[in-house]
Each structure stands twice: as C-alpha cells, then as structure tokens.
Amino acid sequence: xxxxxxxxxxxxxxxxxxxxxxxxxxxTRRGILCVNLISSPGAGKTTLLQATATAWPTPGRLAVLxxxxxxxxxxxxxxxxxxxxxxTTGGACHLELALVQRGLAALDLExxxxxxxxxxxxxxxPASHDLGEHLRVVALSVTEGDDKPGKYxxxxxxxxxxxxxxxxxxxxxxxxxxxxQTDARLVQPVLSFFSMCALSGFGMDEWRNYLQEQxxxxxxxxxxx
Amino acid sequence: xxxxxxxxxxxxxxxxxxxxxxxKRIRSVTIQLGTFSGVEPVLLKxxxxxxxxxxFGAAAELLIxxxxxxxxxxxxxxxxxxxxxxxxxxxxxxxxxxxxxxENLMLLRLSAETES
Numbered sequence: 001x002x003x004x005x006x007x008x009x010x011x012x013x014x015x016x017x018x019x020x021x022x023x024x025x026x027x028t029r030r031g032i033l034c035v036n037l038i039s040s041p042g043a044g045k046t047t048l049l050q051a052t053a054t055a056w057p058t059p060g061r062l063a064v065l066x067x068x069x070x071x072x073x074x075x076x077x078x079x080x081x082x083x084x085x086x087x088t089t090g091g092a093c094h095l096e097l098a099l100v101q102r103g104l105a106a107l108d109l110e111x112x113x114x115x116x117x118x119x120x121x122x123x124x125x126p127a128s129h130d131l132g133e134h135l136r137v138v139a140l141s142v143t144e145g146d147d148k149p150g151k152y153x154x155x156x157x158x159x160x161x162x163x164x165x166x167x168x169x170x171x172x173x174x175x176x177x178x179x180x181q182t183d184a185r186l187v188q189p190v191l192s193f194f195s196m197c198a199l200s201g202f203g204m205d206e207w208r209n210y211l212q213e214q215x216x217x218x219x220x221x222x223x224x225x
Numbered sequence: 226x227x228x229x230x231x232x233x234x235x236x237x238x239x240x241x242x243x244x245x246x247x248x249k250r251i252r253s254v255t256i257q258l259g260t261f262s263g264v265e266p267v268l269l270k271x272x273x274x275x276x277x278x279x280x281f282g283a284a285a286e287l288l289i290x291x292x293x294x295x296x297x298x299x300x301x302x303x304x305x306x307x308x309x310x311x312x313x314x315x316x317x318x319x320x321x322x323x324x325x326x327x328e329n330l331m332l333l334r335l336s337a338e339t340e341s
Contacts, residue, residue: 001338003252008242010332012234012256094227125227128263153310154263187310189320 016130020097023132027115028222033215034115036133038155041121043141044165044198046074049116051198053081055208061113065103067095067120074118083107094125097132113215127154135214141166142173146180153187161192163207168197228265231330232272235287236280238332248337251277253286255334259327261294261307294327 027034037045046066053062063083066074075086085103087095100117109115117133119126138159140148143166149156156162162184164177177195184191192210196203239254254273258266270287277285294307298314299321305314312322 001249002341003336003338004248006242006246006248006335006337008238008332008334010238012231012238012330012332092227092230125263128227150310154261157261157310157312185320187312189312 016097020130020132023097023101024134027132028134028218030109031215031219031222032109032112032115033135033211033218034117034131034133035135035137035211036117036119036126036131037137037139038119038123038126038159039121039139039141039165040123040144043121043139043144045118045121045139046077047198048139048163048165048196049078049118050081051201051204052116052208052211053078055201055204060111062116063107063109063112063114064116064118065095065100065107066118067099069093069120078118083112089120093120093122094129095119095131096129100131114211123148123152123155127152127158134218135160137161137163139163139165140180142170142175146175146177147183149180149184149187156184156191157187159188159191161194161210163194163196165196165198167195167202168200228268229272231264232269232276235269235273235332236276239285239335240280242332242335243337246337248335248339250283250338251281251285251335252338253288253336254332255288255290255336257290257292257329257331257333259292259294259329261324261327262330264330266291290333292327292329295325296322297325298322 039045049064056062064078065085065087067087067089068074069089069091072086075084078084085106087099087103117131136159138155181193194203194207239251243251258264266289273287274284295304296307296312297304298319300319301317303314303316313320314322
C-alpha cells in the first residue's frame, strides 16, 4: 500500500453554470424574459407579482413559477392573476435549476412575455444559484431596515434591480432611503431602484416600464444575433 | 444551508475520480473555495466529513484552501482585493469592476491509498 496525491483541478460549478446558460439561451430564443425574484420572507414578492399582472397592458403575457419550502398558498394567491406552478422544495432554502425546469414543463408558455421565478424567501442561498434568469431582482421592504445590502452583499451584488416594497410604511419606520441606496451601490453600482407600494399601485408604472424595456432589449439582441 | 447538497456533489465527484483511477481509501480531499462563493467553509467541512464515513467506509478529511475576492477595474484594469464588499477601484474610484476570483469552488486534489 502506498499513498499518492492525485491532482484533479475540476470546477465543481462548471456543469451547473453551463446548464443555466443553456436554459437562458432557450428562453431567449423563445422571446421570454426570465426574472428571478429574491427577497427575505414577507417582503412582498407575491403581492408585487399580483399587482404587476394587474397592471400589465395585455392579459395572458406573464407566468410564474413560485418556490416555497411547503404549501401551495402562493400558487393559490397567484392563480387568479397568471398561469402558475408551485414548486415545493421540501425543506431546501432555495430553488435549483432542475426544479425550475421540471416545473416549467407544467406551464403553457405560448404567448408568454415574462416568466417570473418567485424564489424561496431567503436573502442568502438564492443569491448563489443561477436559475437561467436574464434578470435578478431583489425586493426589500422598508420594515426590514436600510442596512441590509452590506449584510447580504451577494443578494445585491448579483441583482440588476432592487424593488423597495411597502413604501407607504416609510413614515412609520426608521428607513433612510438614501443610506440604503448608497449601501447597495457600494456592492452593486449599476442597480436600478424602484420604490413600490403594490397595494396602492404607487411606483408600478416605473416598474412595469422597466420590465417592458428589458424585454424589448432582449428581443433586439435576439433579432440581431 | 445548501452546504449539505454541495458536500454530496463533492462526494460524487471524488467517487468518480476514485473509480477512474482505481484508488483505494480516500484520506483527504483538497478544495479551493472563494470567500464570495456563498459557501460556509466550516459547515461544508462538517457535512463532507460526516458523509464521507458513510460513502467511503472510512472518514476522509476535507482541506479547504480559501481564495480571496478579487476584482478588476473596467477603466484602469487594476486588479485588487475587494475588502468589506466595497466594489470600487481603490486607484481610480471607478465602480464598474468585474469579479475575477473568489466565487469559485474547485476540487484540487485527493490524497488516497493505492494497492501497489
């Protein structure tokens, strides 16, 4: 018996990265903008999606895959607004690509412009998992505090847009919007910010315009490719 | 808390290498782990070592080489260590920087017993 050292040098994420890129390309080819929505539990992801669907100019253009550890409560809430498939992780703290792809098989994507993935409520693990989305959006409610970007840097670093939700509660909580934005821009300078009260519709026009613009860019890139 | 699924992914890779190279007992596994990989090293080490007993019949040690988070400035091309998650070029204060290192998880090498 002898002991040897075997060099391997294998990137453990290479396979996952390639799979996510392949999925993204497939959605791009079909003209579907995929948006991965992440936040802590209770930030208002589901309400934001309900309001987004209500404000969308053409009905039947949005679809959603919604992840939770347990129950199909979010799917029940979203079903009146758009085609939805609930993904239950059975304890896992984030969605993974394989689960998303399985869930997608249950949705009819004909005519769909935007596919939302509402991730499991968690600002940590979802940040490390590329689900093949074109756009990652982090939502944060004003009740959670303005110090979160520095505490959860990866969630903000890997996002392109940030929706600050429950904005109507701002007068009642010590949330400094400019401190929050400064903190977030330290980790991600190109972050687009949206102030939102999904229940009243405040901020919805800017958010909807942003999503429409992002899809237009996607279609242009597809056309020129 | 996705360290347990990562530990199992790592064990699958190690098993594949062991079988390819016809190795016997795995003594230790060395990985490179970026500080911005989103993986907690202590949790991964515990998860791996606990499971290795069951997978290999004998515990294998997980050795982790930590890799700092580094970025490159898109304006002046300076490469620098990102401290305190401040993604700003220390030379020209440009905020458009690209991560070049620190997000990775690499299986570097194994130490194993052979028959000969």
